[in-house]
Amino acid sequence: xxxxxxxxxxxxxxxxxxxxxxxxxxxxxxxxxxxxxxxxxxxxxxxxxxxxxxxxxxxxxxxxxxxxxxxxxxxxxxxxxxxxxxxxxxxxxxxxxxxxxxxxxxxxxxxxxxxxxxxxxxxxxxxxxxxxxxxxxxxxxxxxxxxxxxxxxxxxxxxxxxxxxxxxxxxxxxxxxxxxxxxxxxxxxxxxxxxxxxxxxxxxxxxxxxxxxxxxxxxxxxxxxxxxxxxxxxxxxxxxxxxxxxxxxxxxxxxxxxxxxxxxxxxxxxxxxx
Amino acid sequence: xxxxxxxxxxxxxxxxxxxxxxxxxxxxxxxxxxxxxxxxxxxxxxxxxxxxxxxxxxxxxxxxxxxxxxxxxxxxxxxxxxxxxxxxxxxxxxxxxxxxxxxxxxxxxxxxxxxxxxxxxxxxxxxxxxxxxxxxxxxxxxxxxxxxxxxxxxxxxxxxxxxxxxxxxxxxxxxxxxxxxxxxxxxxxxxxxxxx
Ligand SMILES: C[S@@+](CC[C@H](N)C(=O)[O-])C[C@H]1O[C@@H](n2cnc3c(N)ncnc32)[C@H](O)[C@@H]1O
Numbered sequence: 001x002x003x004x005x006x007x008x009x010x011x012x013x014x015x016x017x018x019x020x021x022x023x024x025x026x027x028x029x030x031x032x033x034x035x036x037x038x039x040x041x042x043x044x045x046x047x048x049x050x051x052x053x054x055x056x057x058x059x060x061x062x063x064x065x066x067x068x069x070x071x072x073x074x075x076x077x078x079x080x081x082x083x084x085x086x087x088x089x090x091x092x093x094x095x096x097x098x099x100x101x102x103x104x105x106x107x108x109x110x111x112x113x114x115x116x117x118x119x120x121x122x123x124x125x126x127x128x129x130x131x132x133x134x135x136x137x138x139x140x141x142x143x144x145x146x147x148x149x150x151x152x153x154x155x156x157x158x159x160x161x162x163x164x165x166x167x168x169x170x171x172x173x174x175x176x177x178x179x180x181x182x183x184x185x186x187x188x189x190x191x192x193x194x195x196x197x198x199x200x201x202x203x204x205x206x207x208x209x210x211x212x213x214x215x216x217x218x219x220x221x222x223x224x225x226x227x228x229x230x231x232x233x234x235x236x237x238x239x240x241x242x243x244x245x246x247x248x249x250x251x252x253x254x255x256x257x258x259x260x261x262x263x264x265x266x267x268x269x270x271x272x273x274x
Numbered sequence: 275x276x277x278x279x280x281x282x283x284x285x286x287x288x289x290x291x292x293x294x295x296x297x298x299x300x301x302x303x304x305x306x307x308x309x310x311x312x313x314x315x316x317x318x319x320x321x322x323x324x325x326x327x328x329x330x331x332x333x334x335x336x337x338x339x340x341x342x343x344x345x346x347x348x349x350x351x352x353x354x355x356x357x358x359x360x361x362x363x364x365x366x367x368x369x370x371x372x373x374x375x376x377x378x379x380x381x382x383x384x385x386x387x388x389x390x391x392x393x394x395x396x397x398x399x400x401x402x403x404x405x406x407x408x409x410x411x412x413x414x415x416x417x418x419x420x421x422x423x424x425x426x427x428x429x430x431x432x433x434x435x436x437x438x439x440x441x442x443x444x445x446x447x448x449x450x451x452x453x454x455x456x457x458x459x460x461x462x463x464x465x466x467x468x469x470x
Contacts, residue, residue, distance in 0.1 A: 030364035030392045031374040073375045079325070160323070218345045218373045225346070246325065247358050247373050249344040 008048045023200045026224035035069045067140040074109040076116045077161035079246050082266040094209045101130050104208040107216030108134035111145025118188035135197035146194050148184035199228050211236050215245040229253050236271045243268045282469040285400040288393045290386030292319040292408030294436025298456045303336035305460035311470040313349050317357040317389035325359050345373040357384035364392040380412035390416025399424030406430045408440030418448035428452045
């Protein structure tokens with residue numbers, strides 16, 4: 001495998017920015033480089049120059065490129081104690097003050113997180129009171145999220161997570177299996193709005209009681225994390241909640257003082273200042 | 275045991291381990307001096323979906339506090355870090371961590387190759403890489419990367435390993451500076467410590 005030089009990467013990200021209006025310049029370098037090497041191998045490019053040229057000349061390929069650059073690995077009920085905390089404390093708290101709850105999954109990937117939320121809300125008997133928006137930068141992965149069709153081999157892990165979350169139903173009731181594929185019960189997400197949205201260049205489009213942006217900002221460098229966190233802050237109602245991945249932290253970011261920690265282990269924060 | 279090329283130029287130690295390495299790691303962590311001067315970064319294969327317990331187990335006998343870093347946490351002198359469950363642990367230029375949930379590498383997440391390779395990229399010839407007992411080939415490529423960039427490479431003596439696939443795989447694809455028992459790895463680290 002050939003070495004990838006940062007200057008050459010800059011040329012590629014600059015091109016992407018100018019031609020397609022996506023800003024990848026502040027993605028975390030080590031994983032970004034590995035994504036690029038992976039694409040070089042996957043499509044048998046001779047080198048970074050060849051890839052850059054293809055991206056420049058072929059907008060259809062660019063969509064594929066964008067899809068491969070992003071890391072979409074996800075699971076249902078990832079970090080079961082996090083989901084328990086939502087069920088037992090966070091969501092009941094939000095519902096103390098109003099009857100409806102609005103939720104944004106920022107970087108929803110293939111939608112497992114959205115199904116987890118829908119199942120949780122259904123089991124609490126409040127699915128109909130929820131407005132859920134799920135967004136991602138990657139068109140192709142949103143299509144999978146919308147389809148609700150997953151690989152059967154991932155279901156073992158999902159079920160284990162559900163059991164550790166202590167769901168009060170039988171996980172297998174939420175899907176049907178056919179020919180090695182899983183068809184989720186789509187009535188769970190019938191009112192979810194799936195949209196393409198780029199956290200880096202996209203607008204602030206609404207406000208929510210609960211924003212989940214888990215394992216998305218780990219792919220950004222610190223300065224971009226700061227910028228995106230500002231947007232997430234603006235998209236959260238005062239006294240609403242922001243949840244990030246269990247190994248991410250707000251401590252170092254500029255707007256940390258506008259949040260208080262509600263659960264440090266599960267990385268759930270409450271917005272206390274505009 | 276004498277180790278020739280030691281100096282205070284080294285800025286970090288990375289350790290990879292898998293099946294059969296727990297005991298060795300525990301011994302190393304209890305055998306290093308309390309004032310060990312540079313960071314130790316460990317990537318050990320572990321249960322993917324058990325977040326808690328492993329770091330605590332290592333901490334029981336360790337002379338230094340072992341921590342699982344957060345994404346973008348700065349790497350500090352003398353700290354001991356452990357790759358968290360279900361995340362790859364990368365080291366960025368500028369010496370801070372970045373986590374990733376990318377696909378598994380060598381059937382592993384965290385993958386030792388990723389930690390070793392990114393560490394070699396960030397620390398260049400100022401890195402010491404140590405590979406312990408293990409049942410797969412994860413870490414071999416990473417050790418080659420460390421060697422190619424001029425760092426020191428050490429593997430646990432295969433004769434002493436519970437399962438020697440991992441150090442043997444490294445020995446096959448790259449020159450290894452020292453093949454050592456755990457006891458001598460501890461001696462090495464103590465001598466290294468005296469250079470500062
Ligand atoms: C590892 S997945 C996280 C999925 C889920 N939240 C979880 O924690 O399991 C990261 C997702 O972030 C998305 N992403 C990356 N950059 C983005 C951006 N600039 N705007 C919106 N989504 C982005 C990727 O497409 C990917 O689906």
